[in-house]
Amino acid sequence: MAQVVVRVNDRPYTLQCGDGEEEHLAELAQLIDREVTKLKHSVGQVGDSRLLLMAGLVITDQLAEALQRIEDLQEQLDGQGGGSRDEPRGPSVEDRVAERLTAAAAKLEALSRNLNSRGDASS
Numbered sequence: 001m002a003q004v005v006v007r008v009n010d011r012p013y014t015l016q017c018g019d020g021e022e023e024h025l026a027e028l029a030q031l032i033d034r035e036v037t038k039l040k041h042s043v044g045q046v047g048d049s050r051l052l053l054m055a056g057l058v059i060t061d062q063l064a065e066a067l068q069r070i071e072d073l074q075e076q077l078d079g080q081g082g083g084s085r086d087e088p089r090g091p092s093v094e095d096r097v098a099e100r101l102t103a104a105a106a107k108l109e110a111l112s113r114n115l116n117s118r119g120d121a122s123s
Contacts, residue, residue: 008033
């Protein structure tokens with residue numbers, strides 16, 4: 001397992017991830033940090049936990065909207081008779097999105113466990 005130090009809300013967090021996933025994890029942390037920064041400017045410094053929760057909800061809302069848009073586009077394609085049903089097809093958009101969501105959820109769970117264990121250690 002690799003270790004990555006990311007910064008969110010001007011605080012360093014050491015996280016573990018699979019080898020080769022370091023850059024992706026850093027990019028995800030940057031996404032969270034950008035949302036936390038926006039929220040901090042909007043609502044002030046209301047504590048790390050609240051800011052992280054609010055950032056997670058904003059990102060989840062964006063994801064839900066994107067998934068709805070994908071579903072709408074898929075329905076449009078299905079309605080246009082997008083090819084023969086007998087033709088072999090690759091994974092559907094939903095399958096690919098589900099795979100990415102599952103991977104992201106696993107990474108978020110690992111991040112959460114890491115954050116929780118750091119919080120327990122400082123108590």
